[in-house]
Amino acid sequence: MIFPRQFASKTTTWMKRVREVAYDAEDCIDIFWYHNGHRHCSQNPIVGWLHKIIHPLKTLRAMHNLSIEIRDLKARALKVSERRLRYRVEAAFGGASDAYTVGRSSPDYNHLERQLPALNIDECRLVGVTEKTESVIRLLEYGNLARLKVVPIVGFGGLGKTTLAVTVYKSPTMKGIQTRAFLAVSQRYDLRILPESLLRQLIRISLRDPSCSREETLKDPLIGIETWHISEIIGRCRAHLEDKRYFIVLDDLWSPEDWENLKVTFPDNDKQSRILITTRNRNIAESCCADSHDLIYNMEPLPFEESKRLFYKKVFKLDKCPPLYQDLEVISDGILKKCSGLPLAILSIGGMLARTKNKTRAEWEKVCDRLGSGLEISATIGGMRRILSLGYHDLPYNVKACFLYLSVFPEDYEIKRGPLVRRWAAEGFISGMHETNLEEVAAKYLDEFVSRSIVTPTRIASTGLVRSCKVHDMMLEVITSKSIQENFISFVGKQQYSTTGHDKIRQLSIQTDGTGSGREQENHNTNFSHVRSLLILRCSKKPLPIIFTHFKLLRVLDLEGCWWLSNEDLKEIFKMSLLRYLCLRRTNVSQLPKLVGRLKQLVTLDVRETSIRELPESATQLGSLKHLLGGRYRHYTRISRVKHFEPHEALMIPRGLKNMKSIQKIANVDIASSSRAMQELGALSQLTKLCAIKSMEEKNGSILLPRPR
Template sequence: MEAAVVSSTEGVLQILLGKLGAVLAEKYVLLSGVGREIQELKEDLEIMNACLRDLAAGTEYHHSSEQIWFGSLNLLRQLIRISLRDPSCSREETLKDPLRGIETWNISEIIGRCRAHLEDKRYFIVLDDLWSLEDWENLKVAFPDNDKQSRILITTRNRNVAESCCSDSHDLIYNMEPLPFEESKKLFYKKVFKLDKCPPLCQDLEVISDSILKKCSGLPLAIVSIGGMLARTKNKTRAEWEKVCDRLGSGLEASATIGGMRRILSLGYHDLPYNVKACFLYLSVFPEDYEIKRGPLVRRWAAEGFISGMHETNLEEVAAKYLDEFVSRSIVTPTRIASTGLVRSCKERNSTAHDKIQRLSIQTDGSGSDREQENNNTNFSHARSLLILRCSKKPLPISFAHLKLLRVLDLEGCWWLSNEDLKEICKMSLLRYLCLRRTNVSKLPKLVGRLKELVTLDVRETSIRELPETATQLGSLKHLLGGRYRHYTRIGRVKLFEPHEALMIPCGLKNMKSIQKIAHVDIASSSHAMQELGALSQLTKLCAMNSEYGGEKWKPFAASLNMLCKSLRHLSIIHWRNRDMGLEIFLELKSPPIFLEQLYLWARLSVLPPWILSLSYLIELSLRENFFDGELLRQLGKLPSLVSLKLYHESFIGTKLCFEQGLFPRLKQLIVDNAPNLDELRFDGGAPNLERLTLAFEREPAKGIFGIENLSKLKEIEFFGEIIFESLVEEMIAEAQMHPNRPRVYREN
């Protein structure tokens, strides 16, 4: 379990301390090797804690035996594992192998066993990226010189290390040459312009680009980093590029040192605008290798004031641009990307953010140790942000009454949180971000109306069903998130929100003028609020559900929808009682939301609302249980911007699904789930840019799938669901092997 209290006054070593909690927080499914990993991380933590205590006490910490542990000892352990273990042995044999207890061996025992194992063998060992002379001195005694023509290959960035590794004149140091200048130019232009050479319209940049490349000294990492930064600049002018060149200084021109490399790479950070730089530094609040979700991240950025003053732009759009900026500069690595290209989640690529700012991270395993008691007694009254990550059910001794200065409070997953705690939390007058997701709270107190600065309120996956009347006094609120979901059983990535768990919003919604996102609201129990919905001129995202029979409840909602025609970008309509008609009111909207980018429609309709075919900005369309046929597909194929089409559970009931020439010009993702009558799926020139095809069938199509060879950009074919027809999978694998793009064919999970 990890609890992080963000502060700008304290700094501690965080790289190793974060690993143990991340592993132990996972479910205890100890497959091969995981148990040992946990033990090693536990030892890492114990030694790091001891080191920190010694440093705090002023104790000298220069004993070589301890320093050896962090690098050389683990490397030797891995070497012994690789050389002694037979990868083909069974689990029973593994339990009896000679490596049991290796975690407890000291350095002398490991060296002795390594030498004994290699003594009578001819070996070839590769040590990649060796950094220090000390590491080599510690390691080399484990490799016996046994006159059997054994060899050790070492790669290093430090020539002194290379020279030290050479025992006599017969050893060879091979200097890796930098890229030739012409190859450097090709790599640079490919990164900046996606071309092998400078385009004709930018010939004035060629001279200055030569100067930049000279300072990169032919090192690919430096070239790619600078090229990525320049690719993101809006105005590719000679003056802007000269500024970049001047800031590089001598760079790597004199010598390709690590310091020079860091100077080159740090420019990617220093060149960031100040507000983007603040967003980047905020990444350090997360443990290393932690998957950071885009939605909560941007909302925290907004709460911290990093994206303030941009009234004309949706905050999530700004955040997407920031994340794109980080990705292009190799600052973060995307872990999940939507079909539209939006980065859904990411991980920090290295510890740059941790090095740039100071922070305080308190971690506990709930054991009641002296260290934990010391943390409990720490005064956090000055803290601005409190995030509890990977929390267990065991309560943390937090006194919310003392945290009066908090702006951000994220308690996701803290099941020990009570309704009584909320009363203290609602007294935090400066609070701008409050996340109670997946907690055990069941009711918001009336005091919530005091949080006048609150921008985000997240009560998803809680038992909170109704907002108090005082909630409508939250004039600064922009994100109201509620409801509970379950994963769609046929494909785990799809979330189905439960209409009977949606939020009931009281009368007075019109007072929440700043609100941009509402998810998910029950229109049946919020009829007065639905009449006021049209007054929310900044509303861009709305998910509405009806938990009752009949279409009467949709009438005030549809009337308000006419008033939101210019602001809405994302709309979800879920009519839970799918056997009941009554949604024809949506067929004749006088002023439909013409700027929609995402539409999710779960309802039975006799025909598709005609205004959907006029949505020229629509990027993603998800349909469920709509009972449409092939004629609908031909109409949807004319949408000019459609990138993702998801046909879930009985949305298509025809026998032939054909993508004809000229249809779906920009489509990249197609999901077809349970088309009950489908006999044939054809690609006859339509969807030329399709990259991912996802299919689920309850019965095998009688005729099959045709035209895969026409999808020149296809990358993945995925089969999912409870029934997977092996003959169809094998057929697609054969097709993929002949496809020029070699798409990957796989089953879900």
């Protein structure tokens, strides 16, 4: 919990001490379970009996040190309690309850309708966009020129440039251009990732072409792309685009140098191809324009009437203020003036007010007062951050950890629903009641973030369920600063943020390829023994000499896309006895350690798109495992909801699978031709999702399966 700036610094210091005591208490508990979790279970009764005698002796020193730490912790807790009285924190709480909390109680997430937030997304965000979309399309078509044309959209952060670009991209006019791609550039983009993303989109489009033969659809032209040089990837992109009319969107360009690096990918083929760019900087926009035929679209704030429409749609799902709340209209006008027509600010405040149970004049006046001058005088980054921060303060305390966790992801990173809610649950951020499935509660938290416009959906299922989302870069700045302030997350390689500001790191996000500033910031003396979560994202090279056994209290280990990862790196991973979430997706790993079964608390094991085809025998001892995800799929077929599998790429079901009683989801497994596999699957009473394939004898033995979530 964070207090407003008007509270004394002593209160803030006291809160920091409380957090430190709480973190250290958690450390003591986890250290106890860590040593307790190393007890060896053996089928040999003599070995088991000997281990029961030896294990307490081996851990005697550790338990003695732990008892000293607990004694010290009790003394610190008493001092913190005394300071609470000395600093009169009760008065601060009392003052905050009225001036700081917007008349809300913790919402009952168990009764949230999952589909409601998503169904209202487009309707809200499209307020005032139709005319702007038509204007941009006219600029793209102006002159009907055959040569490649670039149109930049320029405007302050939060004006809705990305929403406008997406709307243009999805418009019937632009859909008529068969070869299209949408690329998020971001402030710190990877020179390799963008061309690779472009090539993947182009390949996917070509394979969906009705003229594409069956033989071509069965091939995977992207095999080994992780090892290709960047020049080869760019060359293949140019080859795909050379003889086609294409439309490319480059969202959020930050420097002229970025454009110089990217434009070599796009050939000027005299086929009326078009590139749409969004940027905050007019100088960058001008540098992208080759000549006078390239026109710039200046993004303007919403007119006041459209601001009101957007606000009321978010709060009441209506175009105007309902008669029951007419007394709020004057206050709404005051709030909107401080938002200065910026959709991001309007949606953030509207999403917060929509969740309040008591929509009274007094409560809304408090919100208006807390906005200060907002953006009324001038649109500044500081003013926008202040507005976006209100959404964080209004969240129930138990949801704030999930909010802060979003900062582990890089800018413009597409966050998938399934992995995110599984990570939240594994981190211990979710409190279940009445045996509620923790991941179902986590999914409702995500829907709440969508409803409050904290995250922006990028993929929505036909049912209205949000499949993936992104965090707006300005919102991400707010979340990141809050995370660092609370020592919630530390970073390696994230621009403007340091990993060494705190002695004890709890969550660590590594976002570097090992060649730039990330390595310069890295401190080899950093103590990793307190880290609970390690995510290595967008790292094409090994970022630093990581020894996983140093992370003894780790709960979440996400190494997706780390192609440099080898079997040798994981040889002692079984010693992480507290590990709950292990993702090795899209890595070079071909087998798991033989003793992986010692990870008794492991809930999720994701080895999709690796070379792992068989699990060690000990894997059947993973009694807590709920999600077993394996196999490799090649590409989208022409049937949009189906993926193509080849039998040898599925994960073989281990003998003894029936012993894994907690399994709820199994993805991409080969049930072979024997009845044993089917019988073992039938014994799993908790199984709710199964994506399985059966080996075929035909030459092209393959079957079509629903796309795994």
